[in-house]
Amino acid sequence: MILLLFINKFVLQNYEFFFAYRHPSAFFSYLRTMKLNEPIHDVLKRYWGYNSFRSVQEEAIRSITQDRDTLVLMPTGGGKSLVYQVPAMASDGLCIVVTPLIALMKDQVDNLRAKGIQAVAVHSGLSPRQIDILLDNCVYGTVKFLYVAPERLSTEVFRLRVQRMNISLIAVDEAHCISQWGYDFRPSYLRIAEIRKLIPDVPLLALTASATPFVTDDIMKHLLFAEKNVIRADFARKNLIYSVRKTEDKDAVIFRLLNGVQGSGIIYVRTREGAEKLAELLRKNGFSAEFYHGGLPNAERTIRQEEWSSGRTRVMVATNAFGMGIDKADVRFVAHYTMPDSIEQYYQEAGRAGRDGHRSYALLLVAPDDLRRITTTIESLYPPISEIKSIYEKICSYLQVAIGDGQFASFVFNIHDFCAREHIYIDKVRNALKILSMNGYMTLTEEFENPARLMFTVRRDDLYKIRIEREDLNHFITTLLRMYNGVFTEFRAISEMEIATVSGYTVERVKELLKQLWRMHIIKYVPSNISPMIIFDEERLPAANIYIASETYGTRKDMAEERLEQMGLYAENEKVCRNRIISKYFGEKNSEDCGNCDICIEKRRR
């Protein structure tokens, strides 16, 4: 009797356990709820030395440790990394982190290693052998964090290994990159869904600093969330004083700012020439200033950034190329000489001021005609379908690919040279390429070291015949087959150096032989290189046969116009607290007046 009562009580207490999880997979996912070996506060203290969590960190960690797919929105510098690092350290297994930029990936890995935590990064800058070893360590070793670039996810090597790893969670950093309606869409992010399908029981944590409610929904959809679950931090910045100045004489306002505010800052402008001119003007007027844009060589950029970070240069006049990886805490002002394309972008850039919590200024300059001018620019950035097709043709001609040729071929693509030659604005070409990529024609890869790649295009028995007929190639082909099993189905990264070592040929000879096999249509071969590349997903088609799905293109442009319109409203606004406008834009419903911005101050005066 007592036993019966006990069982009864147990069933009632665990009602959820018995009845809510009847579906078998849901039942197992209940059992799978992340097992924590150590309280999360202890982990925070032990590895990071912090006593408490910030803002929504703890709430987000609780959510992911209950095995719920979770999207976390926190401003830059808010502490998103700890939201995946702490639960991963508190539990068994490995955490996969998808992140788009190699430089940031390396920083994260170094930081973790400095704490004695095993972390590795897999990106295209490594040789295939190095990647093999790293991934093996993830299967058999004690690696806790595997950082991976999104374009590595769909490689066969990765797909095979990932299923054998003991994975605690997948973290997707800069998750807004998966939304084509967002301001920074990267097609390679769409591959994350494929990996999720291979390891369906692993919960996913998506992190971003900027997503409107519309984009958050899109992120959760593309990352295959089991249910919607967004955790949003407060986006208001209490120490940042937002203001907008309408003026015909922007230079005068800038001089007043530089004379009135102590300390260093950034002035954002739209174009490279604009950056160079304004820096020059400031120097002529006795201010310490330098310019920064994407046209400078890498080394020069690094030097300029360091000069500014250390305080030797006071003002950086920059295009939006200046941003990633700035960790200067005492930036006292960020001025926008021209209006950014969206509130996301404005918030990110202005938010680089005042990281140390001290009073800082975010000033936006607007000339009467600005909005109309920028609308025209946006218009020109999102070309009509006919122009996308024409850019497609121009790229094909530039790369000397004839109609019917080029499937799976890759080419080094110097986008600056192309744009200069064809007189097309670079962002327009980028946008056209994103649309072409979404429709499966060609893809522009990010700028970094690409290893050589190889794939056989003939069947095994045909290859056997060739080996008999061409005795001079037999040794080489046999070596390739021995080294790279499985190159019959898809591209594999190879190393010409390794092939040289194993085959006994010189590296030059290896490259020649690979090209020869390529010309004989036996293999597809992409030499290694350090630069962005264009990869043809399809052979070159006549422009008339290029089909652009309207949903991949019309709405993209509409969304860009919508973002700019919101930015315009922010600039025109004379009534609502600026912090509130921004918070509302990011989906916060109950924000308060900041009391500091130009609007709040004006209200008080009245």
Ligand code: ADP
């Ligand atoms: P995000 O990715 O959101 O831009 P990071 O994860 O890089 O931000 O964190 C920014 C800084 O905040 C880091 O130096 C980090 O160590 C620090 N930080 C994060 N969480 C806490 C915390 N709970 N207490 C103190 N410092 C923290």
Ligand code: MG
């Ligand atoms: Mg981050």
